Amino acid sequence: MKAISLKAVIKPGIPTLILILILFLAVWTAHLLLLPVFQESADEYGKMQWPLFYHLPALVVLTTLNSILIRRFVLRFAIIRIKSFLPVLLFLIFTTVWSGLRFDLYPHLFLTAFIIATEFFFNMFRNRKAVEHAFLTSFILSLLSLNEPIYIVLFPVIWSGYIILKSMSLRVWLASLSGLAVPWIFFNAWYWFNGIATGLSPVLEQLLYPSFFMPSSFLTLFIYGGVTGIISLIAISVILTKIFDDSVQTRKYIYILVVLLVAITLFCVFYQPFAHLFLPLIAFLVAVLLAHPFTLHKSEFFPLLFIFLILINIAYLFTQYFNLLSTWAI
Secondary structure, three states: OOOOOOHHHHOOOHHHHHHHHHHHHHHHHHHHHHOHHHHHHHHHHHHOOOOHHHHHHHHHHHHHHHHHHHHHHHHHOOOOOOOOOHHHHHHHHHHHHOHHHOOOHHHHHHHHHHHHHHHHHHOOOOOOOOHHHHHHHHHHHHHHHOOOHHHHHHHHHHHHHHHHOOOOOHHHHHHHHHHHHHHHHHHHHHHHHOOOOOOOOHHHHHHHOOOOOOOHHHHHHHHHHHHHHHHHHHHHHHHHHOHHHOOHHHHHHHHHHHHHHHHHHHHHHHOHHHHHHOHHHHHHHHHHHHHHHHHHOOOOHHHHHHHHHHHHHHHHHHHHHHHHHHHHHO
């Protein structure tokens, strides 16, 4: 019996690539027309007088841009030792299937900034004088956090990454702290100049009260998330088992990606009202980490695991339409 190979999706030809992109665009458009999450979001954006004619192309452009940035990121830092389309493919799958990723524009914009900032960040490897990179990394993310202050919680994780990269020093940390503070100083100064009082964001105050709850309506999502989490754990354990096959620099990058994924996942679990803001980041991190063993390990187990992952996503996709049909029947 011929062994199953993922070569067709790791390095797809032009016809296969075009077919994949058309398929994702078709499914995404079907969601737009049928699923209530789009209609509810459209009503919200309508109240803000932001025409869908502008919003939807912007969302498509950002998703395309992030896909390109992910491929560039993986190649530039040799996260995977060979060229692979799988990180982009998995990112598109998650973007299409996860309802929280389908319409909200700002998290996609933050992902764009996050990937760019991470490139500055990763270039700090063993450089305790990389104050420019530290400042720019924090400045870019802090600038985007002005609209969603909850993104500030990422900074302690980034600072732990400086330690992993052996680039932490007092001057680097102060540069990063300055990059975080500058946008907020100018933001508050503008308000004070106009006589408007400012205070601690209510969003940040909610960080003092973590909680965990799972409504019964989230059962399907909980099962899907649990299965995807188990697959991710298997992939990460294999990566860490074979980590010494990679260069020292690549190992550090992978460690940081794993730490980021664990930290953001825990944050989404205990601060569920803000989970949708981090979904693109999780999609990016999971896609890159899953693509590593799927691309590099040639055993028959990983092609089967990849097929199982695809089937799980298809099943979760159909449950959303099934729930929609049940609602219509009622």
